[in-house]
Amino acid sequence: MDGIPGKGLVKGLAVTAKTMAHRAHTRQYPDVEPDLPPRSRGVIALFEENCTVCMLCARECPDWCIYIDSHKEEVVVPGAARARQRNVLDRFAIDFSLCMYCGICIEACPFDALYWSPEFEYAEYDIRDLLHEKDRLREWMWTVPPPPAHDPMGEPAKEESTAARRAAR
C-alpha cells in the first residue's frame, strides 16, 4: 500500500494511546445507576384506581399477555331509582416474559390507568415469576416519573391541553 509499511498499524496504536490518556467511558453499572429518560420503557405500572375493566389493553396487546378478571357489583346510590352496576377488578396481571414492550396497552387505555416506568431491575430466576400481579404492578406506580415537557415548536402534551381547557371552564 501507500507510504511507509506499518503506517496503518501505527495510526491505530496512536488512537489506542490517545484513548488510554482519557477517562474511561465505562459506567460501572451495579455501583453506578444509569440515567434513564422518563420515556424509557422499563416496566408497566398499573394505577388500579383508574382501571374500569374495559379490557381495551388486553384486547389491543399484540401477544395477549395481559390477564384481567373482574366481577360486577351493585352499588346503591342514595336518591337513585335503581342500583347501579359497577365493574370490580379482581385480577390484573402482565406477563413480562411475553411482553414485547411496545406500549400499545398504555396508548390504548382511555382512563390513564397504565404508565411506563424506567425501572428495569426485576429479573427473576424462574420465568413464572415474571408474571406481575396487580399489587406488584401497583407498586411500580411509585416509580413513574413525570412526563417530559414537549418541544415548544410542537403541540403541547395531551395532559397540558386538557388541564388548560378545564381551567378555562
Add this chain to the structure above:
Amino acid sequence: MTREVVVGTGTGLDTADMVLNIGPQHPSTHGVLRLKLVLDGERVISCEPIIGYMHRGAEKLFEVRDYRQIIVLANRHDWLSAFANELGVALAVERLMGIEVPERAVWLRTALAELNRVLNHLMFLGSYPLEIGAITPVFYAFRERETLQTIMEEVSGGRMHYMFNRVGGLKEEVPAGWTRRARAAIGEVRRRLPDLDNLIRRNEIFLARTVGVGVLTAEQAAAYGASGPVARASGLDFDLRRDEPYLAYGSLSVPVVTRQEGDCHARFECLLDQVFVSLDLAETCLERVDQISGPVNVRLPKVVKAPEGHTYAWTENPLGINGYYLVSRGEKTPWRMKLRTASYANVQALSTLLPGCLVPDLIAILGSMFFVVGDIDK
C-alpha cells in the same frame, strides 16, 4: 520369515470433497444462518445458504394484526433498523388511506431514520473487524452507539425497538430541548468517529484480509437483487433516497457513497463513509425541525382501516431496499403484507461469491455482506 503388509490401495491418494456445515450456530453468522459448503481441501467448491432457522412467520402474523400492532412486529425482523422498518409500514398504510403527514413529522422521521442508519452501520463497523480478529474497533463503535442510543431512548423510550412511528406521523412530540441534545450527540459522534476510521480502515492486517477478497461485480449484484451498501460497493449506484425520494429526502441532497472494487474492503468503506453522510443529513433535518412548528401526527379514526386496494412502499433501509407490498380488502387488518427484505436478497449473492475462495476468507466475506438473520428469515 517375511510378512506382507498392504499399506495403501490404488495409486496416489484418493481425495473426496468434504461437505461442511457452517452454522446454524456460528458466531460469524449473526444468528442462525447455515451454509452448506463443499470443500476441496481449503477451497470452497460450492456454497448453499440454508435459511429459515429463524423464521417467525412475520408475514402471516401481519394478517391477523391491526396496523398499530403490525408496527410492533415489523420493527423486529431487522432488529438493527427498527425505525426504518416501522417507517415502511407507516408509509404504505398512509398511502393507501391517503393521509398527508404533517411537515414536522416528516422531517423528524427523516432525522430519526438517518440516526437509525448510523446506529446500524456502527454495529457492523464494530462487529466486522471483530469477526476477522480485530477486537478493538467494537469498543469504539459501541461508545458511539451508546451516545446515539441515549438520544433515541429519550425520544422514543426504546433503545432498539423504538415503536415511535404511527400511521399518520409519530407517536408523540419530542421532549423540550431534545433537538439540541441530539445535535450535540451528533457532533460528539462526528468528532470521535475518526478514531474508528484511523483504527481500522488502513490497518495492514485488515487490508490483507479484505482487499481483493470476495469480489462481487455490479452485474452479479444487480442479478441477485442486492442493494444497499453491499451493492453500492460494487459500483451499483442506486439509492432510493436519491432515486425515488420518500419522506423529506426530495428536498435534501443525498450524497451516495459508492466504490468500484466490490471487495470486502470496499463494502466496509461504503459503510464507514455512509456514517459521515448520515450524520450530516440527520443534522440538517434537525435544523429544519427547529424551524417548523405544528403537530407530529394526525387524528385518526378509532379503528384504522386501509381502504380496498394495494400498494408497494419501498424504503432505503440501512442494509438495502426494504419493501412492503400491502394488499387490503378494507378491513382493519391487511389481507396480505409481503415483505421484501434487504438481507434476503444480499445473502443470495453468497452462492456466487464463495465458490473458489478459501475457508479463512469465507468469514471475511460472510461478515462483509452485512446481513441480519432475522431480516433473511422474517
